[in-house]
Amino acid sequence: MNNENQLIEYCKDVLHYAVFNKDEQSNEYDIEVSDHGLVLKPIFPITYQITEKLYNDIYETLNLALTPELTLIRPLSMQIVTFDEADRNVARGIWFPWRVGKAKRLTMDFATLYKRYEESGRIPIMDIIDWDYRKSPHLIVTGVSGSGKSFFLSYLLKMCSRVGDVLVIDPKSSDLARWARHQPDVDTVLPAFVDGSKIGNQQGIGTSYLQAVNKRLKDVEILMYRRQSLLYQKSEKVSTDYSELGLKPYFIIADELAALMTGAPKSLKDEFQSTLTRIVVLGRESGVYLVMAMQSARAEYIPTIVRDSISVRLQLGRINSENTKFLFPELKEMPMIPLGGKGTGIISIAGDDRYAGIEPVATPTIKE
Ligand SMILES: Nc1ncnc2c1ncn2[C@@H]1O[C@H](COP(=O)(O)OP(=O)(O)OP(=O)(O)O)[C@@H](O)[C@H]1O
Numbered sequence: 052m053n054n055e056n057q058l059i060e061y062c063k064d065v066l067h068y069a070v071f072n073k074d075e076q077s078n079e080y081d082i083e084v085s086d087h088g089l090v091l092k093p094i095f096p097i098t099y100q101i102t103e104k105l106y107n108d109i110y111e112t113l114n115l116a117l118t119p120e121l122t123l124i125r126p127l128s129m130q131i132v133t134f135d136e137a138d139r140n141v142a143r144g145i146w147f148p149w150r151v152g153k154a155k156r157l158t159m160d161f162a163t164l165y166k167r168y169e170e171s172g173r174i175p176i177m178d179i180i181d182w183d184y185r186k187s188p189h190l191i192v193t194g195v196s197g198s199g200k201s202f203f204l205s206y207l208l209k210m211c212s213r214v215g216d217v218l219v220i221d222p223k224s225s226d227l228a229r230w231a232r233h234q235p236d237v238d239t240v241l242p243a244f245v246d247g248s249k250i251g252n253q254q255g256i257g258t259s260y261l262q263a264v265n266k267r268l269k270d271v272e273i274l275m276y277r278r279q280s281l282l283y284q285k286s287e288k289v290s291t292d293y294s295e296l297g298l299k300p301y302f303i304i305a306d307e308l309a310a311l312m313t314g315a316p317k318s319l320k321d322e323f324q325s326t327l328t329r330i331v332v333l334g335r336e337s338g339v340y341l342v343m344a345m346q347s348a349r350a351e352y353i354p355t356i357v358r359d360s361i362s363v364r365l366q367l368g369r370i371n372s373e374n375t376k377f378l379f380p381e382l383k384e385m386p387m388i389p390l391g392g393k394g395t396g397i398i399s400i401a402g403d404d405r406y407a408g409i410e411p412v413a414t415p416t417i418k419e
């Protein structure tokens with residue numbers, strides 16, 4: 052028996068006990084495998100029902116049974132493939148994408164990572180996962196304290212500041228702000244208490260800082276409209292973007308986005324959220340991208356429309372159904388196997404055919 056047949060037999064054995072536990076059901080489906088995934092083809096008539104639950108059960112069973120040889124990718128919804136030439140009762144199957152082996156964490160110095168960017172035009176995340184920001188605009192990272200959000204954001208800040216222009220928003224004035232301090236080209240909005248001018252200001256970061264942030268975001272919004280108007284005037288193509296004008300991308304990089312809003316009056320929060328919404332919804336063509344981190348993507352911190360317009364989603368740290376429901380509402384059960392360790396979790400990249408759903412991730416470790 053060759054490897055492929057052995058793999059198919061193994062999957063059938065595993066599913067026989069866990070999912071298709073009536074003996075006759077083993078003859079009611081077929082399995083085909085490739086480097087990219089598995090197709091389970093029901094042979095109608097069947098005694099089981101094809102439901103989201105069945106799909107999840109099969110996914111969960113195979114996921115555990117095949118790791119680490121294969122890494123299953125969790126599609127955002129049930130995937131059906133069709134076989135147009137096949138007999139009527141076997142002309143479709145359910146698709147389970149996977150990767151051969153595991154994606155590996157990048158552990159190297161920044162210069163080497165940057166070289167990878169220069170070679171591909173995409174920002175490296177793991178050895179075989181990278182971010183094509185033009186196809187998949189905007190990025191959000193969530194996770195509990197200490198899970199690696201700021202660490203990853205600092206890496207993205209270093210990358211993005213070489214790739215394009217950046218605006219840094221850092222209410223805690225931690226990793227991002229400390230790095231940006233020594234970069235004359237990097238624009239930063241910091242709370243007033245950091246530069247020592249307003250220590251003890253009772254308004255805290257709540258009011259004055261959010262005011263300052265809102266003002267800067269308005270400037271970015273104007274830049275975005277200016278670029279769109281240029282595109283309208285200069286481009287003859289129906290489908291185009293800012294790169295046609297020879298412009299650089301503009302990244303807004305914001306850590307602890309929710310902290311920005313704590314204690315601020317509602318009018319300021321509303322202004323902030325509506326500017327953010329316009330930027331995220333309209334930013335792609337003009338090359339204005341939002342990269343942000345927060346503990347949780349609860350709707351009171353981030354409007355649903357913003358969350359749903361962000362192509363790249365990462366959740367770091369402990370992954371369970373309680374905390375994934377905000378950023379990954381489509382992940383009802385908890386069928387992910389995290390890689391383990393600092394800066395690990397799950398990722399989904401929309402808008403790029405190379406990625407089929409939610410999969411484990413480990414953010415780069417930059418060696419000094
Ligand atoms: N990819 C990584 N490789 C190596 N170490 C990492 C990685 N990601 C995070 N760490 C380590 O974990 C520590 C905590 O990460 P970080 O400060 O980014 O967490 P955080 O999610 O921003 O926490 P908080 O919510 O408290 O700000 C970092 O100081 C770093 O030492």
Ligand SMILES: [Mg+2]
Pocket residue numbers: 200201202306
């Ligand atoms: Mg942090």
